[in-house]
Amino acid sequence: MHASRRRTNFGSVGFVYCVAVVVVALASVNRPNNLLVWIFAAMLVALLVSGVVSGAMLLRLRAHRIEPRRARVGELLVIRYTLENTARFMPAFDLHVEERGLPLGLVAAGEAWVLHCGPGDTVHAEAVLRPSRRGLHRLPSFEVWSSFPFGLLRKRLIFERPSDVLVEPEVVPLLPTLLARVARGGLMGGVRASVEVGGGEDFFGVREYRSGDSVRNIAWKRLAGTDQLATIERSRAVPPRVRVVLDLRRATDALRVTGGVDPRTLEEDAITLAASLMALADRQGDEFGLTVLGLEVAAIPLRRGHFHRAKVLAALAAIDLDQPRDASASLRDSAERATILFVHPDRADTTVAPSVGWNFTASQLATLRLPLERGGNA
């Protein structure tokens, strides 16, 4: 990919070097000393050679940003670049790759550096960014620069290649018994009868014995009655189901908060808590779904697995809190059997739905977090 622009900068080293060149020039004029004159000439030419070499190195350099994967607040984002030197003879050394105009939510945490890219070579480099804010961030452009050979001049190639990165909300490790308490052992359970045969414990039915069936599963009573071997079938184990309902019906400035608390932070914490709850459910093998109240976000059905989790987190990442809210939104009654976890930014609101659920608030995030000594992170 060709560079959009080329720039040359004069760094502090180059400035100091120029001062030194001027000093040597004055000394060689003041004291007729041809050796000093020669050194002055060499220093001056070195400046030119520096510009020519670094310019020639970058003349036929192409760079490409490999589309970054999803990022998550609290985890580092590695962005990879491909650098291709299409020159026939001139190698390139000391190539730095940097993102330009990083959005507020992304902070540079490690630059990409290439020691050498020979003529005809293609090398890869990776930079590290630290996402600090959830949402869709745009990487407008990146630059490849080098100050080789002497560090006097900095030549830059600017590649205007906008690219979007979806930063998922932070997933905080929560107390592992949290869901067990509210979903499994509790009254609401969320457990349902399975309609599929599986390796669970519940009775599903009886069928004719087939060769290979375990003797443990033989229906002995039936054998006694009919004198025919039959096998007991068990229903498939069905995980608990959790639906997280994120209550964002109230506008940010209408949240009921005490003084000193930033309502937007509370909303973000609520999103983080919702993401963490679903991540915990995913980790424990539960099925989970997401409903966002107050914003135009499609409800995500109950599923489980890696892709489902990514889908849910992406939905949370894409939430735009500046959109107008629908204060009248409510959770519709459905035949869905699941434990419902309401996450509110400010206070619990029991009018949100007719059914019974567990209410969490954003301020509980700290208390629900797994302590550090038990494996939680900072």
Add this chain to the structure above:
Amino acid sequence: MTLLRQHRIAAFLLVLLSIAAFATSQKDLVLLVSGGAFAVLSWYVTEGPRGRTLPALVSNSLILVLLAWTLVSVLSELDLTDSTAVLGRFLLWLLVIKLFSARTVYEDRQRLTLAMMLVVCGCLETVEFIFAALVFLFLALSIWTAMLWRLQASYEAARASRRRDGALLPPPLEVSVGRRVLPQFRRVAVASILAIFVGSVLGFTLFPRFGESRGGRTDSESVSGFSDRVDLLTNERINESRRELFTLRWLDPAGEALRSNRPIYLRGAVLDRYDPVTHRWEALRTSNAIRAMRTPRDSKFVALGPGIPDTTGGVWTAEITMRSLATSVLFTVYAPFAVATDESYSVAFDPATLLLRDVGTDHVGRYWWYALRVQPQPSPQMMESLQGSIDPPRSNVSFPVAGLEPIARGILKEASLAGLPTAQDVRDDPSLRWMRNRETARAIAGWMRGGRFQYTTDLTEFRVERDEDPILAFLERHRFGHCEYFASGLVAVLRTLGIESRLVTGFVAIEYDDALEQYILRESNAHAWAEVRTGDHQWTAFDPTPEESLVQISERNRSFVDRFRWIYDRVEFLWNSRVVAYDSAAQATIADRVQSEWRTAARSGYDAFRAEMRALVERFSLGRAALFWFGAIGLAIIAAFAAWFVARRHSLQTQRRAGLSSLPPQEARMIARDVAFFADALDLLERAGIPKPAPRTPREHVQTVANRAHAAGVAFERLVERFYQVRYGGHRQSNSDREETRDALDRLKSALLSGR
């Protein structure tokens, strides 16, 4: 990573080289050994198995001590003339302390800067060739090291940028390196060094100069050698340099080279004015009758004066071949009447002193070879034709130092001169004056050579009291010194006695090479003696310095190295003549020469072109239409060349884009003709923002294109299929195939455009 590991050793060598260069500029062996030893020790300590470094507190304390010591030594001596040397020594020891500090990029940068400053300090001290050679080596190595340092600094910075952020630990930096990094780095570094060297030669040549260069000797140096002024207040020890400056072949009238039974004096400067305030001998610059002449190219002799009488018989020839002395002076044997040079030179002849000098109009370097015809005992007619009425004898001769007369009288008495004409005799018969001059000078010179004075080049004990003249101190108290004191003493005594005399500096030829039949003149053969007027146009040389002392100097320090010295001396001569002595006159000469050569070359080329064209017009009878035909043919040739250039460039691009570089050139060219459409397609995709990375196969890229724009993907797939057929299936494109690929290209283009 091997490349990065080279940085430390290169930086260390650079520092070592800077220490060696500065010590060489100071001619201080102790500094070289001690500084070098500490530097080597630092390598063992810091890079050894334990890898220890000085704590910052200790190194900073040492630096403060060094600074205090330097300040104290400067303030105690208050000699600011040697400030560069003091600064250099301070930098050197600072550098040594820094060598024991931690090896970080920051410290490396400091060491590099200090080494550079140290070398610049050395440059302010000397311009000698051996030092210059070290400086050039230093420059080359510093370019290499700066490149490595740049890589090392970037590596450290990239590593440091991946710092731990709370619980987040970035992945470690993986250094991306292409193929054949070391050879390519060497290639770039060597090319940069060469470019800088060539560019610096150009810059050196064009740098504006406003005066004469000092010719390679700094004032602070105390090495034996020729000088056109004599300063009697430098009480130092003079090192007897064995540097071979030039050779002299002394040819008798028959043209046979032979060794003279007496030393041959080669005159370089005539100093006839003594300043009693500065205690310095200088030349009187009053002669308005200097004759300028141009010597012919073919070594033919040119007479130095009009009406030179017939010199058949009794003419000797002195042939001088310069080896390592850059000077505009032509050293002459008394008295020359003709000169020849190997190339054409502008020569100025001073009839008053019979000295020759190159007035430097045509040549950057100084003489390589010149010859002089001389009469050792010139006839009055010869001298009259050379000098004319210039420099008539003076009647009132005196010496501007008070208190010399009683000493002179005492010496005269001690010399026990008998039978000399008295003043009354001279007044009665002026012709007796010259005999009186000669005999007096001979007697006093002989008296001085008679063991009363000691010859030495160590004048550290030669202390002169306040308001005491060094000549008086030499004659009265010390009675030791070198040739300048002997000659000054003789001239002073003679002038006090009313005898016209002057100081002459130059060389004395003593060392004779029997195999080559020539004298070797070294720096230690530089000499001073006296000349006394012994006729209206006649001066006679008298040397009060004991001859055995001159022989001893010549014999002293002789070693087998002298046999090979000429190699080094030759290079040094080139350095001195082409670089050190390069000044505004030489610059103007080069400019004139280049301008005239360019003009000549352009004119001759244009004439040759016109002649060829005329011949063509006549051969083909083109007449007046020739201009049209030539223009048309020229345009056709240019167009053909441009077409060939564009086609070749396109073919090379196609080969590169289609990955044909690994094929034999013939096959690559053939396939490139058939797969140009593929390169065009890749260009289209790249412009549309879907470039194909090199590692991705065309088929894989089809999928990427299809994901971005389905129609484009379909069109591109057809092109890729055709590309595979041609590239790997040996398929040759027919006309219909070409039509098909053209259609696919059009479809791809329109699909990409509509996709936008």
